[in-house]
């Protein structure tokens with residue numbers, strides 16, 4: 001393997017309490033909010049088919065017009081406490097807020113740019129009240145920060161000339177200043193979710209990024225930073241040039257999920273997911289497939305079954321409203337979580353053979369096994385093939401612990417669990433398996 005000075009600084013999972021807490025979240029909420037929400041994915045009557053938060057990059061979007069939008073940012077309906085309550089009802093255990101997206105508009109009062117909320121009609125800090133509201137609901141807050149910043153004169157995609165390099169030094173200092181500022185202003189933040197680190201210019205900054213990461217971790221002990229922030233000695237992010245994970249968890253699952261446990265390489269990971277195919281910021285006209293709560297609950301369960309967290313995105317509109325489609329999903333997911341949360345929180349991967357009826361999760365607290373059924377067999381029999389030396393001691397529906405189910409032995413370590421056929425199941429249900437080992 002290569003000798004790396006700026007590669008992975010740890011092999012294997014973090015085992016401290018803050019990371020244990022992170023690992024056990026199960027469900028998170030992403031919030032993408034900024035001046036792009038004012039456009040709703042349209043400009044001058046034309047529909048933008050890209051991701052709404054990227055509308056500034058659209059050739060039909062005059063850059064100076066976009067850069068004036070902040071002078072109209074005055075979200076009268078912004079209610080951080082209502083947002084936090086809704087997230088609590090949904091069952092989110094953490095929330096990731098865009099403090100600054102690629103356009104550089106800072107949702108907090110930043111000493112280092114005039115392109116921030118204090119210079120908008122709204123005038124006040126957006127981030128602070130949101131952090132307070134989510135902290136009050138017991139939902140941990142993580143700060144999304146885009147290194148790529150189109151508003152900054154020193155920002156560069158690549159460093160071709162001496163002028164580029166000189167300018168980029170200013171940009172690096174600005175980036176560090178804003179990050180230190182965020183951690184000083186919002187010390188209850190549990191971590192940073194970095195984005196916009198794919199530029200060649202940034203990928204040359206292994207030394208700077210490593211020193212900055214160390215400085216931030218020293219400010220907030222236990223701070224959680226994913227694999228998307230640092231480049232290694234050769235510019236590799238996520239996994240260093242030896243294939244070892246950078247940062248505290250894998251951050252590469254954006255709008256996609258791993259399919260097998262092997263895909264996760266045994267790392268901690270989160271999957272961040274949009275409701276439409278690819279809209280993070282507010283788009284008034286969602287086209288194409290919009291995911292149902294059923295689909296999103298399956299993604300959540302699949303994520304937990306593979307030792308990951310599932311983070312569902314919300315994109316409030318320019319007035320600070322949570323759109324009705326997202327409010328409906330939050331309610332539907334929350335209703336399911338209220339009944340089935342034991343199969344999600346503090347649960348993870350179980351090494352039993354995956355079956356077609358759905359997913360296994362296992363509690364990291366008491367070892368209970370949860371069979372989350374999405375595809376009920378027509379004959380009402382759930383095939384279960386356990387790992388070796390496992391005895392099924394007690395099997396029952398999570399919703400009805402008194403209804404003991406008797407497994408039918410098919411062969412060694414393989415059973416049929418009779419499902420409850422006298423009930424028309426309309427949503428995914430959970431069967432609990434209490435087991436022991438013959439060791």
Ligand SMILES: C[C@@H]1N[C@@H](C#Cc2ccccc2)[C@H](O)[C@@H]1O
Nearest residue numbers: 032051053054101195254272280
């Ligand atoms: C979390 C998500 N990352 C951002 C992106 C992107 C992107 C940009 C170009 C090609 C592929 C992906 C999206 O704007 C959103 O913030």
